[in-house]
Amino acid sequence: MTTRRRWLIAAGATAVLVAIGLVVFAQDEGRLPSFLRRDTTWQAMQGRGTWRVGLDPSFPPFEMLDQEGRPVGYDVDLAQALAKTWGMEAEIVAVGFDSLPDTLKAGKIDSIVSAYPFDERLTQDFAFSAPYFDAGVRLAVRVGSPIATIADLSGRRVGVEWGSVGDMLGRQMQRDGVDVTLVPLETPADLLEALASQQEVDAILIDNVALRQAQGAGRQIVAVDEPLESVPYVIVMPRRATELHRNLEASLKLLQAEGHLGNLESAWFSDQQTSGGLP
């Protein structure tokens, strides 16, 4: 055996040992590239046959407790529908809203489905699904109104909830030179009343949850133009739960294509579910 060949064999053996060491280290630290990494969250879900979903049941119609104290709502149904596509059941775990990320990080739940807004600062630890609802501020008008865009607001009266994000965006609009008169009102319910009266305001700035609730309750109002500020609700999971993430995206697309998401929205923003829901 030549010296050159001995060196090559030694170098090859060293490389193999280093690679094995790196794989073991990375396995421990969860640093493997995704194609080599096992998704322990997904594996555990398959072992249990359940998807542990954390939510804070205090935000109707997305999540709340029924008279028997069981969690119900849009997100509960969404979680069950998603789990069903994987042949599993969703196991709902009630957690305070601010504690949801820590609970997920601690592995006590597999995902958060709780009208949870996308949060870029959490991407180091968590992965996020595509948005399934946007709760941002919308410009809403009466059905049949000639106002179709923000540009049409010139010279108009726009109702805002005093102090709200809608109020802030309205003041921004004024600073940007849009000639609108803001009419501050105390609550979203007051906004809707003012818009219905046809006297006080021509349009309102309102968050999409309140708007959809009002529409579900039979108000003849419609959102126009793009959201003034987007607040996308997403499903949150551990960053390394790549298999779960893939399956979740596929199932969300499937539910969307089948019209299931639309049905959920119709069901949970219906008159029956939203009456008396607005402050």
Added chain:
Amino acid sequence: MIFAVDPVRRTPASRDAPTSMLPRIRPGKLHKHAQWHYDARVNALRNRRRLVIVLVVSGVGLALLGFWALRTVTPDVAPGPQQQVTTSNPKMGIHTRLTDEVEQWKIKKSLEMVREMGAPWIVEYFPWAYIEDQPGRYNWTHADQVVEHASRQGLTVIARLGFVPEWARPKETSPLYLDEEHFADFGRFAALFAERYAGKVDYLILWNEPNLAMEWGYAEPDAAKYTTLLQVAYPLIKAANPAVQVLAGALAPTLAPPGSEFGVNDLDFLQAMYNAGAGSYFDILAIHAYGWHFDPDSPPDSEVINFRRSELLREIMVLNGDGDKRAMITEGGWNDHPRWTRAVRPAQRIAYTLRAYEIAQREWDWLDALCLWVFRFPWDQNSYQDYYTFVRTDFEPKPIYEEVQRYAQGATP
């Protein structure tokens, strides 16, 4: 010139060839004169190589130095001309949060906006660990910037001191943990702070919410131990700067039952402080006055957390013969998070806030300042805390900022 030719390369070494390309010498083959030329040539090439190495190393060193300098030195921002706060209510204040604000222009911008809002008072946190990370080694850069900009904006600074450096506490303890053996270290730091900023910072709060376990390093809150801290620190501070006013208390409003692992009822804690002899070791009582979901006129009740709970703390001061002593609210206010159970609607938050400033001004003659939590965070907290702010992280003023500004300019609340 005569060069030996490398039989392998078959080319003479050029003038610029590196030494690895120097002609190989065949012993005894060179003429004496040629040998001299050859040696000179080799030396010249070696010297050139050394020079190149020195230049490369120096260049890399300079680049690293420049990179480090760019990372650690933020450009200086001129404080600008001396300003004054114009306000209809001289008790208005706000707690700023500049502790982790690294960009100096943002420090300046925040304080400018506080002045423009019409609040003459700010509370700001100066963590001990940030300034004295090693015993006796001080970095005042950030604190200097905050104090200088605040001073130039005409704001009165109430400095909150706390946050223990690693060297002053056992390993594995929280930065809010302080053993009695290090009380004097904290006192010396506070004294140094008082001395350094004499004439610019006249108010110091010693510690924050010592009646909560989490704010007391997860040790059992102990009014007597906190009083000892005051007894150690107060004389050191006064010796360094007799004019400075020492604030104590800053107790968290809580209804924690006796024996709770989380904390001690603030009313009980204050009385226990007096029992331990704290009365002679502070000049002003710091109060935290959160309203939760109650309006500011909800009557004081020992079983309720509301804004007028401050009056109960005041009663304890009077009962303990401290009626001549002043008080300041150094945290408080309302929150308008859409989902937090202790929050109110945004419109209520504005109305309650304006009314609270009115109460401070017209009803509470024992109170010098009402500093609400919190003006702005350097970055979003992504929790209910974001709904305490008056200005968003991008400096977009919330409606509450503009309404408070209108009030300070004389509008009727």
